[in-house]
Amino acid sequence: MNAHLTEIIVFTVLFLAVSVMGFVASRWRRPDDLASLDEWGLGGRSFGSWVTWFLIGGDLYTAYTFVAVPALLWGAGATGFFAMPYTVITYPIVFLVLIRLWSVSHVHGFVTPADFVRARFGSPTLALLIAITGIVATMPYIALQLVGIEAVLKSMGVTGHLPIIIAFAILAAYTYQSGLRAPALIAFVKDSLIYIVILAALVVIPLKLGGWDAIFDAAEAKFAATPAPGDGILLNGGNQLQYITLALGSALALFLYPHSVTGVLASKNRDVIKRNMSALPAYSLLLGVIALLGYMAIAAGVKPIVTAGRPDSNTIVPQLFDQMFPDWFTGVAYAAVGIGALVPAAIMSIAAANLFTRNIYREFLKPAATDADEARVSKIVSLLVKVGAVLFILFMDTGFSIDLQLVGGVIILQTLPAVGLGLYTRWFHRGGLVAGWAAGMTCGVLMLYSIGNPVTGKAHFAGSAFPLSNLGLDTRMTVYAGLLALAVNLLVAAIGTLAARAARLADGGDLTSPAHYTADEGDPRVKDLDLVG
Template identity: 75%
Template sequence: MRSDHLTEIIVFGALFALVSGMGFVAARWRRPGSMDSLDEWGLGGRGFGGWVTWFLIGGDLYTAYTFVAVPALVFGAGAAGFYAVPYTIIVYPLVFLVLIRLWSVSHVHGFVTPADFVRARFGSPTLALAVAVTGIVATMPYIALQLVGIEAVLKTMGVHGHWPIVIAFVILAAYTYQSGLRAPALIAFVKDVLIYLVIIVAVLYIPTRLGGWGDVFSAAEAKFAKTPAPGDGILLDGTNQLNYAMLALGSALALFLYPHSVTGVLASKNRDVIRRNMSALPAYSLVLGLIALLGFMAIAAGIAPVVTGGKADTNTVVPLLFDAMFPDWFAGVAFAAIGIGALVPAAIMSIAAANLFTRNIYKEYIRRDATARQEAAVSKVVSLVVKVGAVACILLLDPEFSIDLQLIGGVVILQTLPAVALGLVTRWFHRGALLAGWAAGLVAGLWMLYEIPNAAKRKEHFGGSAFKLSDLGLDTATTVYAGVLALAVNLAVAAAATLALRTAGIADGADATRPDDYLADEGDPKTGRMELTGST
């Protein structure tokens, strides 16, 4: 630890302690008579209004990893890193009506997870299990990557070793266990205020230190001209334009399939809250675009990433930029914004993963007669296990491998789209066909990811998500996001298998939902919790 970072460390520690205290106090915020149910502990009582939902979902989707990884990608690859901006713009119109329907049917039947809905819609606990396991697998590395953001900040401040991360997640585990979803919902207010403050100051102040925006873009253009690589530069080229569009589309389709995104939606108190938030949340995309520009600023400032174990950690470029450009006290505020930005999504993700295990594995296959109190107790314990697993990913694995796992997670979670998203608008697919499509999509997606090399990282496999169409026998240098191709395989198999199964007269599962369930709003009658019947 270097003494010249003392002010930054004190400010960072003070703000971190403040939000940790808020996490524990959150247990008394809107406190119900009892927290011993998933509705209260895991969904905050399903009563969050417009402002709370705005900060909760925003804090859930725009993570610490976003604030370091997006500009780091722009720093390393240029324009390709801006894919995150269009996808966060198009995602909300895409999911607007679908999420309203999910909230309504969940309100009527008491669904806590997307797998609960699939279980009832298609009468298949096996399909629900597939959705639940997929969600947990995709979420685990996502939680681990929040630690990458904190670790980048700590490296910049000269704090080395894993002990600060372990301490941070012990505190996170403690207040999440006690307060449930109320903790990240309350902390999200502080997190978003800090992020907006830091980014607005950064885009107004840092360019003036670097000679203006013209010099910033000129420096970035000069860098990519000196180190030419396919697809890298301040503009896209013919090889990566299609991949850019498909990556944006695939990321948009995947975003609200993640369990933590659904958790934020189901915690809303009515359909109008969701409408307002889906209309207003694109405002975050403005901030995200400004965050991405930090990558070009880092180039202009001559920032060199921290080298650890002989490898340059590009995730440190934004913290290093703040360290170089800001006064120590404000750099401490900026570092705290990134650190706190990890706590909110990590808490929600661990709660969502725990709810999936409890409702769709424990209650379905281990203890069907579990009470609401027992469900809450199991979820609390599993949320701790999930956090331990996330810390283990950082302690035992190369952080770059954790990033690769998250890349795989995006392709994996997309394979739940036919059952979850399309299931909200149609019952046409056969439950057996959906399982076949899910399996085919996973196999195709993992095969494509395995075949993608990365010369810069010296990897022969799992080197990225841009799959070369030439590997399919096409005479082109164009690449396409592997997740979209895998989803196309999934849908094709599901559609063909549905036709075959219906032609063969194979019985389908019973639909426990009714058309009116998808239009229900706050105050409408509830049918109660889903009964666990069926065997397929």
């Protein structure tokens, strides 16, 4: 008999329960017709404060967060805490940006960030680049949700890829039917389970391990016994700059991801955005506790599951739960992680599908597409995106897909000049922005390609810490590659803009006006203006 039978039963029951909720969600706040991106892809743009809280929280704090952040602390120590300041400083930054994006999007009917760029800079080419960038950066992020589910399945003794394929087939089915309403409804269950599990871990595990002093002493002893550059419960001169730049770069990138924008645009008014950006940092407190699970695992002597001769650090947290909790509650914890993968995976696939449909299909393939055509294509593409994510797990090294998430952050940062700065200024010339995007993307990818990891034997794309010594500096410090690439992007965009202005090159028209960036629910400007596709 399987030693994890109770855990498997509890996990399966909860997983099936939320799957039923996903299908039922198509009847929740159901409009007369779901056949439009406004309804299928944005939930009717009608979510209030509570729904938006759970939707955005469930969207940003993924299964990978609950698995990888503590695993990083378990393996490297204090560096893993970069997730704390990054989520704290994100919200003040985006508070200034997303409210404006919400307003101009509701005035013009924008569904994606590329829609805004198309109207703001009058450049189909630039909008296409933004759309492709968003899709490319999102794909490995969806695959990473599978990593969380896979780690849980391994800890329950379930091997093979069939269970993951079945789980994502169910996800694909109810996302196809219910659209954004499915993850919005499931997010209530996901977040509730996560809070229950983490609060239980905060109380139970330290008591079993002898208190927080014992936990930190065990972590300090581990890193002292196996010294490695940058490892330890405190930062050192070699990793402080990497820590700072990684936190800042990650904060700038977070709400540039298409799935983050999708959750925001589904809100019904500006006040909902304001309240959520003010309250969402509460999740950072939860994240701090989640990160400490890595140190708890050290104190508990948890060992990762060995797969194909290599330890899988992603199984650290599931193994800790298995060791510390009774079987039935371990099943609940596993379900929290598994369901935590479904919500962001659904939103990400919807966001990627909307980018393809609105900014590639309608812009270049079928300009006369109706709302129903868009919804149908988006549903199909959302299925294909999930298939692509499953293929990452089936045919590629899981460790490689995790490293691709770092690549995704560097990639999506290159949309900041057009999307983030574009919400405040029209100074950049569209030609300069295209040139800046190309330069930043090229530099970012080349830097990531040059980063290896001698411990894992990976020669390329093995992290995001770029050694400054590669630039000829006499130092062992590293810096987040994404920020360097963004600096190159901005510099080239500025030079390109000045050159284009000097050469009197034609610039695109701006379909927005200052008043559009402050419009709110019920504002007559929202109703009187024609939608821009």
